[in-house]
Amino acid sequence: MQTWLIGMNGLEGMLEQVQDTAHPEFRCLISSEPPGLPDMNIIPESILQAALKVANEAPQALKANIRRAYGKFD
Amino acid sequence: MVTEDGLADQLLTLVVGRERPDLARIKLKLIKQQNEFKIKLNELETDLLFKLSNAKGDILDDIDLILNLENSKKISVEVAEKVKIAQTTEIKINVSSEAYRGAAQRGALVYFLLNDLSRIHTFYKFSLESFIVVVNRSIDLITQKPSEPKEEGLVEEGQPPEETGEGEQPQEEQQQEKPPVDEEAEEQLGEDPFTPRTLAKRVDQIIDSLTLTSFKYCRRGLFEKHKIIVSTMLALRILIRQGKLDEAEVNHLILGKTDAKAPPTPDVLKNFLSEVVWQNVKALEHIPVFASITSSLEIDSLQWKKWYNEEKAEAADLPKAFKDISRFHRLLLLRAMRADRLSSALYQFIQETMGTDYVEQQILNMNELYGESGPATPIFFVLFPGVDPTPEVEVIANNVGKSLANGKLTIISMGQGQEIKAKNALFNSAKEGNWIML
Numbered sequence A: 001m002q003t004w005l006i007g008m009n010g011l012e013g014m015l016e017q018v019q020d021t022a023h024p025e026f027r028c029l030i031s032s033e034p035p036g037l038p039d040m041n042i043i044p045e046s047i048l049q050a051a052l053k054v055a056n057e058a059p060q061a062l063k064a065n066i067r068r069a070y071g072k073f074d
Numbered sequence B: 001m002v003t004e005d006g007l008a009d010q011l012l013t014l015v016v017g018r019e020r021p022d023l024a025r026i027k028l029k030l031i032k033q034q035n036e037f038k039i040k041l042n043e044l045e046t047d048l049l050f051k052l053s054n055a056k057g058d059i060l061d062d063i064d065l066i067l068n069l070e071n072s073k074k075i076s077v078e079v080a081e082k083v084k085i086a087q088t089t090e091i092k093i094n095v096s097s098e099a100y101r102g103a104a105q106r107g108a109l110v111y112f113l114l115n116d117l118s119r120i121h122t123f124y125k126f127s128l129e130s131f132i133v134v135v136n137r138s139i140d141l142i143t144q145k146p147s148e149p150k151e152e153g154l155v156e157e158g159q160p161p162e163e164t165g166e167g168e169q170p171q172e173e174q175q176q177e178k179p180p181v182d183e184e185a186e187e188q189l190g191e192d193p194f195t196p197r198t199l200a201k202r203v204d205q206i207i208d209s210l211t212l213t214s215f216k217y218c219r220r221g222l223f224e225k226h227k228i229i230v231s232t233m234l235a236l237r238i239l240i241r242q243g244k245l246d247e248a249e250v251n252h253l254i255l256g257k258t259d260a261k262a263p264p265t266p267d268v269l270k271n272f273l274s275e276v277v278w279q280n281v282k283a284l285e286h287i288p289v290f291a292s293i294t295s296s297l298e299i300d301s302l303q304w305k306k307w308y309n310e311e312k313a314e315a316a317d318l319p320k321a322f323k324d325i326s327r328f329h330r331l332l333l334l335r336a337m338r339a340d341r342l343s344s345a346l347y348q349f350i351q352e353t354m355g356t357d358y359v360e361q362q363i364l365n366m367n368e369l370y371g372e373s374g375p376a377t378p379i380f381f382v383l384f385p386g387v388d389p390t391p392e393v394e395v396i397a398n399n400v401g402k403s404l405a406n407g408k409l410t411i412i413s414m415g416q417g418q419e420i421k422a423k424n425a426l427f428n429s430a431k432e433g434n435w436i437m438l
Helices: A003-020 A045-050 A060-071 B004-019 B022-053 B063-098 B103-117 B128-140 B152-155 B184-188 B198-219 B226-239 B247-255 B275-282 B295-301 B302-309 B325-338 B339-353 B364-374 B390-399 B417-431
Strands: A027-032 A052-053 B379-381 B410-413 B435-437
Touching: A003 A045, A003 B417, A027 B295, A027 B390, A045 A060, A052 B364, A060 B295, B004 B022, B004 B103, B004 B128, B004 B198, B022 B063, B103 B128, B103 B226, B103 B435, B128 B435, B184 B364, B198 B226, B226 B247, B226 B339, B247 B325, B275 B295, B295 B302, B325 B339, B364 B390, B390 B435, B417 B435
Parallel strands: A027 B379, A027 B435, A052 B379, B410 B435
Antiparallel strands: none
């Protein structure tokens, strides 16, 4: 995680630099696991601010259902 | 840091620019005109001073100078008149623009909520620039066809037939009638394409589209557990702003206040209420609607016990004295007594106040996502165990001719030693118009 983080931070300025002159068809997609704690910064702020954020988690309802189902065996 | 009002002003300019480009154009023209006037007056002044200071002999004999002076006077009078006309036009433009303030304020409210979300998670960050793109898109979504605003509304709300002779005719035949125009500037301003009623409808439409579009934009990136928080905060802030909810009561709901100094639980309630619940109920007493809650509990303890033990307390009838409290006050009661049913009640509350779109989420549409992205708008996927977006990314990339096979799509797993490789690939992709996934 640590090395990955360094790599990402190196990318921050680069992405901005590149965007100004980028070809219109250029697309940058980034993926990352969530940080260990919600207040940990692991992705450069400027990338997060500009990016379309996608958190495609399994629906809560399903998880809640499973959890509830397990709970019945207690 | 921009204030909410400041942002609303900024968004107002944006919305009016989109909705009434005619007004925006004239306003721009007026600003330019006023600058020209200033320059012109300044030139005259300098010129005059120059001539005066260089005048030889008796000034009154210098015909040239006197003529020039006369001319300057004429021009400055003309300018003053034009400035006056410009001012009335500007006032009219501002009045027309103000009609859109509600939409601008809603935009500012939503953006400030988005800004607050970084306190929940560091991933929740949104630049104003990207938000403005979303606002524009929300207007695009309801402006597909060239608008034909002249509709039924005009019949009832048409110009009152003062002074004009044609005013005698039935109003139905006068839909095209223009109000009398007497000033040059007013002619440029043209007719308002909306009647008060159709305009209000249009502004509501913008407000709805803007709220939903920006909510969807945000929700797509939210963790499941945060979705209900964000939609609740949105609903509550809107209702406070509309004056439909009291801010102190909303804070009570959010914070879940409790009265640690409450007297011990009365005996009649001890058999079903815990000390904690009793303290929560005591804290509710500060809210006018619940002023009599503790005495009601004691008097009607059997009824309360029945409600308290209902499996779906949020849907069950409350004891008589509290049967008709509002949906929102029910939330407060659940928060105090049956917190386990609060989220279910919140879903219902949001559905009723905001609409189904705010509780039901469609499946992620990759084509839509691609459509919103751009060279300066990256896509950021939050990875969850067992969910890998790569295959879907490949599909949309292939659709636009970018594939791993033709080298126009590069996928690099960031890790040790990948930095240089990633940087080079990033530079190349940007130059060639390729895709890169990191």
